[in-house]
Amino acid sequence: SYELTQPLSVSVALGQTARITCGGNNIGSKNVHWYQQKPGQAPVLVIYRDSNRPSGIPERFSGSNSGNTATLTISRAQAGDEADYYCQVWDSSTFYVFGTGTKVTVL
Amino acid sequence: QVQLQESGPGLVKPSETLSLTCTVSGGSVSSGSYYWSWIRQPPGKGLEWIGYIYYSGSTNYNPSLKSRVTISVDTSKNQFSLKLSSVTAADTAVYYCAGDPPNGGMDVWGQGTSVTVSS
Numbered sequence: 318s319y320e321l322t323q324p325l326s327v328s329v330a331l332g333q334t335a336r337i338t339c340g341g342n343n344i345g346s347k348n349v350h351w352y353q354q355k356p357g358q359a360p361v362l363v364i365y366r367d368s369n370r371p372s373g374i375p376e377r378f379s380g381s382n383s384g385n386t387a388t389l390t391i392s393r394a395q396a397g398d399e400a401d402y403y404c405q406v407w408d409s410s411t412f413y414v415f416g417t418g419t420k421v422t423v424l
Numbered sequence: 425q426v427q428l429q430e431s432g433p434g435l436v437k438p439s440e441t442l443s444l445t446c447t448v449s450g451g452s453v454s455s456g457s458y459y460w461s462w463i464r465q466p467p468g469k470g471l472e473w474i475g476y477i478y479y480s481g482s483t484n485y486n487p488s489l490k491s492r493v494t495i496s497v498d499t500s501k502n503q504f505s506l507k508l509s510s511v512t513a514a515d516t517a518v519y520y521c522a523g524d525p526p527n528g529g530m531d532v533w534g535q536g537t538s539v540t541v542s543s
Binding site for chain 2: 318348350351352354359360361362364365366371401403405410411412413414415416417418
């Protein structure tokens, strides 16, 4: 089965840049989507197909994907960016797969 | 704008079948614009995809749950539903319904409904 691995936690200073990785075998050949989930709320799509932002998502959120790692980058981090972040792909054997999730803390 | 709302019992007994419904508003469940999924999240844990149904009726399920899961669609009520059989305490979770366009991410989610498996 296909697995996606994320760091358990990432800390970032207010106004600085946070990078959240998502590792998977040859993930660069797949479309990666990213979700933000705040406590008690449903997830929100922040990046789709590697690097595209849905309407309403700030330009501070960007994504890239190559080789065995996809990355979500949050620039000029704000307190409101504190949340759990999940990557997700489609795989032919396991269909939809979510990453293990990363808790982002803004210091 | 498409909106989703989950409904169903908040408490299910062990060995019984969990049944949830997702009502679609602002769009049609049979439009072909979305794959309709169920996702769950146990307390304090990550997201787990359960399965999806397309307007044509085709389904795909998480291999780890496939033997216990059925997802169906009711076009007359603009709803899709989840049945999970033989539940145990490990099935206690917040259950979400969501929709994603082909080759897109899940851009519409319900608010989630909490289900506890306990006698």
